[in-house]
Amino acid sequence: MILSSHFNYWIVIVLMMIGFFIVISHGNLVKKLMGLSIFQTSVFILYISMGKVAGGTAPILDEAYSVYSNPLPHVLILTAIVVGIATTALGLALVVRINEAYGSIEEGDIEMQDCDKLDKENANK
Amino acid sequence: MSAHLPILQVILPLLAAPTCLLLGRTQLLWMFTCGVSALCAVISFQLLHTVHTSGDIIYSLGGWSAPVGIEYRIDSLNAFVLLLVTSLSTVVLCAAKQSIAKEVPESRQLYFYVAFLLCLAGLLGILCTGDAFNVFVFLEISSLSTYTLIALGRDRRALWASYQYLIMGTIGATFILIGIGLLYMITGTLNMRDLAQRLPDVEQAHTLYTGFAFFIVGVCLKLALFPLHLWLPNAYAYAPSIVTAFLAATATKVAVYVLIRFIFNVFGFDFSLSQFPLPQIWLALGIIGVFAASIVAMSQHNIKRLFAFSSVAQIGYIIMGLSLGTAAGVQAALLHVFNHALMKGAIFLAIAGLCYRLGAATMNEFKGLGKQMPWTMAAIVAGGLSLIGVPLTVGFISKWYLVLAFIEKGWWMIVPFIVIGSLLAVVYVWRLVECAYFQEADSKREAGEAPLSILLPTWILVFANIYFGVQPQFTVHATSIATLGLFGATP
Amino acid sequence: MATAIAIARVKDLFASVMLTGIYSLLSAVFFVLMDAVDVAFTEASVGAGISTILMLSTLTLTGQYEDPTRHKTRTALVVVLVTGALLIFGTADMPRFGDPQTPVQTHVGPHYLEKSYEEIHVPNVVTSVLASYRGFDTFGETVVIFAAGIGVLSLLGFSGRKEKTTISVSAPMYQHRILRVVGKVLIPPILLFALYVQFHGDFGPGGGFQAGVIFAAAIILYTMLFGRQAAEEVIKLSWVRLLAAVGVMLYGSVGLISFLNGKNFLDYSALAADAVSGQHYGILLVELGVGITVTAVMILVFFSFAGRVDKKAEENE
Incomplete structure (x- = not known):
C-alpha cells in the first residue's frame, strides 16, 4: 500500500538529490545553476503532489465538477517558480561577469587564480 | 494611521526602491534613502513602544484574517529586532554617500541605493510576518538584493564571492522551502500561530522531524553557523565596505531571529530542544565555531576578512546561548545579537573610512595608522575591546549574561571555553593594535583622517557601544520582555 | 528522471x-x-x-x-x-x-474552494488566492522579479548606443527572409494573446506573470529577427526600466489606496462601493502591475545579455 502511494514522492526525492548532487559536485558554474533549477523544480513537484485529490480537477470553479484539487500549493509554487527564475537570471549574469573577469567558468580555475593572487599579496607583506 | 504601522514598516522601503529609479540623481538618492530608513527607525521605535505598553499587534493583510490570509504579528521579540535593524541601517546609510561614491562607479550607484532599500525591506518583511511562506518570499527579496550589493565590490573576487553566496543561499532557501512544505503537508496551514497549535497533534510524525531538520539546516546556512559559514568571509571581505557594515550588523541577526521564532513559537520549545540532540549539537558547533574562526582570524592579512571570521565566531556565542534552552540563555543570545550588531557596525564603518582614504584594508596598510588616522583607529580599537568583552563595553554585558546563564544551568565546564574564546579575540585585535601603533608606515603615504560623514556615524556607534555597556537597562529590559514572551507562549 | x-x-x-x-x-x-x-x-x-x-x-x-x-x-x-x-x-x-482526507485538503484549502466564489466572484480559484487572499506574497514575488532585474542591470548594464548598423549576432535569424516574414505575421497575434492571458486570468489559467512572459517573448522574438538595434529603436530601454518600477508601484499603490480608505493594506473591497466588485478591480489592477513589471524585467534582462553577446562579437572582429 505504502509502496504505491508513496512512489510519487520517492521519484521526487531522487530527482531532488540528482539536482543537489550536480550543484555540489560539478565545477562548471552554468552546470551548477542547472542543478539548482532541477533541485528547485523537483521541490515544486513535491508541493503540487500534495494538492492533488484523486478524482479531482483543476481548481477553476464550474458547475460540472464538484471535486477540485487544492489551489493553495499551486499559488505557492507560482511564486516559487518566479523566485527560481529570478535567481537563475541573476546567477547567469554573475557567471557572465565572472567569465569576463577570470576568463573561465570552472570553479577550480577561479580558485587557483585567487590563491595565486592571495599568495602574491602575502609575499608583499 | 497608527494601526497601519506594521505594514508601513515594510512597504515604505519596498515602494521607495522603485521610486529611486524615478529620482535618478545621486545626491537626491542618498538623502531620500536616508530619509526612508530614518522614518522606518521611527516607526519601529513607535512599534516597540506600543508592544510594550499594549501587547502584540496583529495586522491582517488584504483584510483576510489568518490562516486564510497572511498576517503580520508584532510582539516584543520582533519589535526589538526591528528597532535594531532599522536604526543600524540608518546610521550605516548616513556614512554611505562618500564611501559609495568612492567604491562604486557612478553608473552603478543608483543600483546600490535601490538594492539597499530592497534588502532592508526584505529583512523587515521577514521580521514582521506571521506566515511561514511569506518568510521565504521576503528572504529571497533580501537575498537577491544582497547578491547584487556584494557583486558591486571593485575586486573581481566580489563576483566570485557573490556567486558562491548565491549558490549556498539558494540551497539554504530551498531547504527552508522543503521544510515549510513538509510542515504544510502534515498540518495544512502556513500561519505560524496556527502551525504551533496544530503541530502537537502530529508530534510523532517522521515528516515533522524531516521538516524540522530541513528548516533548521536551511536557516543555519543563512546564519553562517560553523561549518556552514563558507560563503561569509569572502562575501564580507570583497563587498563594498558600507555593504559589509550593513550585512554584518543586520543580515545574520535576522536569520537568528527566524531561528528563535520557529524554535519557540512554531515547533515549540519542548519539541525542538528536548526530542533532538539539537542543544548538544549546537553547543559543540558553537564552541568549535568560536575557536576555529578565531584561530583562522588570527592569520588573516585582509582586515575585512579578519573581522568576517570574527563574526562567525560571534555567531558561535549566540548559538551557544540558544543551545541552553533556558530563558537566561535566550536572553544572553538576544543581547549578543544586539551588541554584536553595534560592535561590528562600528568596526566595519571605521574600516569603510580606512578604505576611503587608503583604497584597501590589509595589515600592510595598517602600519603607522595610529598616528595618521587617530580617530578611525581609536574607533576600531574601541570596537575590538568590545569584541573581546572588556568591562564598560557592550561586549562585556552579553558575555557576562552568557556566563551567568551557563552557571545557572550548571554547565560550569563551558565557562572556561567562553573565557578562552575571548582571549583568542585579544590576540587578533592585538595584532591590529601592534601594527597600527607600534610600527612605522613604510611608505611615504599621506593619509589624513577619514571624512567627517563617515567618522561621525562610526563614532555614534562607538558611543552606543559604550553607552549600552555602562547603562544596559534598556537592552536588558527589552530582551527580558521578549524572552518572557517566548517562554510564556510555550508553557 | x-x-x-x-x-x-x-x-x-x-x-x-x-x-x-x-x-x-x-x-x-x-x-x-x-x-x-x-x-x-x-x-x-x-x-x-x-x-x-x-x-x-x-x-x-x-x-x-x-x-x-x-x-x-x-x-x-x-x-x-x-x-x-x-x-x-x-x-x-x-x-x-x-x-482527500489529508490536513492539506481539510484545513485551509476548503475555505478557498467553498467561499472564494461568494467573496470574490472569480471562477479561477488560483487567481483569487494568488491576487487576493495571499496577495501580499504575490507583491513580494513582483518585488523579487524587480530585484533580479536590478541585479542583472547592475551587473551587465546595457551598453551605450552604437552607430554600427551591421547585423548583430543577437539576431541569428536575420538572414532567413521567410522567418522574418513569418515572424512579422506572428508577433501581433502573440501580443494579442498576451493581452488575452493578462485579462482572462479570472476565468482560465493565466494572469499577469504568464502574460508578461509572453509579451516579453514577442519582443525577444522581434529582436532575434531584426537585431537589437532595430528593437532598441522601437523601445527605449530607460523607459523599460521605468516601467519595471511603475509595475511594482502600481501594485503597491492599490494597497495604499485601500488603506487610505480605511481598510487594511491590499484590501481590495475598499476600491469600490460593493466589496465584490472592489475585489474585481483590485485583482485586475494588481495583475496588470505584475504583468508590466515582468514584461519590463524580462526585456531588460534579455537585452543585457544580448548586449554582452554583441560586445563580444565586436571585440572578436
Missing part, C-alpha cells in the same frame, strides 16, 4: 541546456496531470522558454564544454545520500498521495 540523469552526465553544455528545457517541459506536463494548469503554464514559459534563452546566451559568451574533472565527489555523494535518506525517512508516514 532519465533526463535529469542525462543532464548530470553530458559534458556538452548546450546539450544539457536543451535537456534542462525538456526536463522543465516534462514537469509542466506533470503539473497538468496534477491539475495545476496555472503552474504548468508558468513552468513551460519560464523553464522551457526564458531560462533556456538566458542559458544559451550565457553559453555563447562563455564556451560550450565543461571541464570533466570533479571535485569533492565523495563528499557530495555523502551529503546527498544523507539528505535523501532523511527525506525518505520523512515520507514514511506522509499522507497518502491523492487522499
Whole structure:
C-alpha cells in the first residue's frame, strides 16, 4: 500500500538529490545553476503532489465538477517558480561577469587564480 | 494611521526602491534613502513602544484574517529586532554617500541605493510576518538584493564571492522551502500561530522531524553557523565596505531571529530542544565555531576578512546561548545579537573610512595608522575591546549574561571555553593594535583622517557601544520582555 | 528522471541546456496531470522558454564544454545520500498521495474552494488566492522579479548606443527572409494573446506573470529577427526600466489606496462601493502591475545579455 502511494514522492526525492548532487559536485558554474533549477523544480513537484485529490480537477470553479484539487500549493509554487527564475537570471549574469573577469567558468580555475593572487599579496607583506 | 504601522514598516522601503529609479540623481538618492530608513527607525521605535505598553499587534493583510490570509504579528521579540535593524541601517546609510561614491562607479550607484532599500525591506518583511511562506518570499527579496550589493565590490573576487553566496543561499532557501512544505503537508496551514497549535497533534510524525531538520539546516546556512559559514568571509571581505557594515550588523541577526521564532513559537520549545540532540549539537558547533574562526582570524592579512571570521565566531556565542534552552540563555543570545550588531557596525564603518582614504584594508596598510588616522583607529580599537568583552563595553554585558546563564544551568565546564574564546579575540585585535601603533608606515603615504560623514556615524556607534555597556537597562529590559514572551507562549 | 540523469552526465553544455528545457517541459506536463494548469503554464514559459534563452546566451559568451574533472565527489555523494535518506525517512508516514482526507485538503484549502466564489466572484480559484487572499506574497514575488532585474542591470548594464548598423549576432535569424516574414505575421497575434492571458486570468489559467512572459517573448522574438538595434529603436530601454518600477508601484499603490480608505493594506473591497466588485478591480489592477513589471524585467534582462553577446562579437572582429 505504502509502496504505491508513496512512489510519487520517492521519484521526487531522487530527482531532488540528482539536482543537489550536480550543484555540489560539478565545477562548471552554468552546470551548477542547472542543478539548482532541477533541485528547485523537483521541490515544486513535491508541493503540487500534495494538492492533488484523486478524482479531482483543476481548481477553476464550474458547475460540472464538484471535486477540485487544492489551489493553495499551486499559488505557492507560482511564486516559487518566479523566485527560481529570478535567481537563475541573476546567477547567469554573475557567471557572465565572472567569465569576463577570470576568463573561465570552472570553479577550480577561479580558485587557483585567487590563491595565486592571495599568495602574491602575502609575499608583499 | 497608527494601526497601519506594521505594514508601513515594510512597504515604505519596498515602494521607495522603485521610486529611486524615478529620482535618478545621486545626491537626491542618498538623502531620500536616508530619509526612508530614518522614518522606518521611527516607526519601529513607535512599534516597540506600543508592544510594550499594549501587547502584540496583529495586522491582517488584504483584510483576510489568518490562516486564510497572511498576517503580520508584532510582539516584543520582533519589535526589538526591528528597532535594531532599522536604526543600524540608518546610521550605516548616513556614512554611505562618500564611501559609495568612492567604491562604486557612478553608473552603478543608483543600483546600490535601490538594492539597499530592497534588502532592508526584505529583512523587515521577514521580521514582521506571521506566515511561514511569506518568510521565504521576503528572504529571497533580501537575498537577491544582497547578491547584487556584494557583486558591486571593485575586486573581481566580489563576483566570485557573490556567486558562491548565491549558490549556498539558494540551497539554504530551498531547504527552508522543503521544510515549510513538509510542515504544510502534515498540518495544512502556513500561519505560524496556527502551525504551533496544530503541530502537537502530529508530534510523532517522521515528516515533522524531516521538516524540522530541513528548516533548521536551511536557516543555519543563512546564519553562517560553523561549518556552514563558507560563503561569509569572502562575501564580507570583497563587498563594498558600507555593504559589509550593513550585512554584518543586520543580515545574520535576522536569520537568528527566524531561528528563535520557529524554535519557540512554531515547533515549540519542548519539541525542538528536548526530542533532538539539537542543544548538544549546537553547543559543540558553537564552541568549535568560536575557536576555529578565531584561530583562522588570527592569520588573516585582509582586515575585512579578519573581522568576517570574527563574526562567525560571534555567531558561535549566540548559538551557544540558544543551545541552553533556558530563558537566561535566550536572553544572553538576544543581547549578543544586539551588541554584536553595534560592535561590528562600528568596526566595519571605521574600516569603510580606512578604505576611503587608503583604497584597501590589509595589515600592510595598517602600519603607522595610529598616528595618521587617530580617530578611525581609536574607533576600531574601541570596537575590538568590545569584541573581546572588556568591562564598560557592550561586549562585556552579553558575555557576562552568557556566563551567568551557563552557571545557572550548571554547565560550569563551558565557562572556561567562553573565557578562552575571548582571549583568542585579544590576540587578533592585538595584532591590529601592534601594527597600527607600534610600527612605522613604510611608505611615504599621506593619509589624513577619514571624512567627517563617515567618522561621525562610526563614532555614534562607538558611543552606543559604550553607552549600552555602562547603562544596559534598556537592552536588558527589552530582551527580558521578549524572552518572557517566548517562554510564556510555550508553557 | 532519465533526463535529469542525462543532464548530470553530458559534458556538452548546450546539450544539457536543451535537456534542462525538456526536463522543465516534462514537469509542466506533470503539473497538468496534477491539475495545476496555472503552474504548468508558468513552468513551460519560464523553464522551457526564458531560462533556456538566458542559458544559451550565457553559453555563447562563455564556451560550450565543461571541464570533466570533479571535485569533492565523495563528499557530495555523502551529503546527498544523507539528505535523501532523511527525506525518505520523512515520507514514511506522509499522507497518502491523492487522499482527500489529508490536513492539506481539510484545513485551509476548503475555505478557498467553498467561499472564494461568494467573496470574490472569480471562477479561477488560483487567481483569487494568488491576487487576493495571499496577495501580499504575490507583491513580494513582483518585488523579487524587480530585484533580479536590478541585479542583472547592475551587473551587465546595457551598453551605450552604437552607430554600427551591421547585423548583430543577437539576431541569428536575420538572414532567413521567410522567418522574418513569418515572424512579422506572428508577433501581433502573440501580443494579442498576451493581452488575452493578462485579462482572462479570472476565468482560465493565466494572469499577469504568464502574460508578461509572453509579451516579453514577442519582443525577444522581434529582436532575434531584426537585431537589437532595430528593437532598441522601437523601445527605449530607460523607459523599460521605468516601467519595471511603475509595475511594482502600481501594485503597491492599490494597497495604499485601500488603506487610505480605511481598510487594511491590499484590501481590495475598499476600491469600490460593493466589496465584490472592489475585489474585481483590485485583482485586475494588481495583475496588470505584475504583468508590466515582468514584461519590463524580462526585456531588460534579455537585452543585457544580448548586449554582452554583441560586445563580444565586436571585440572578436
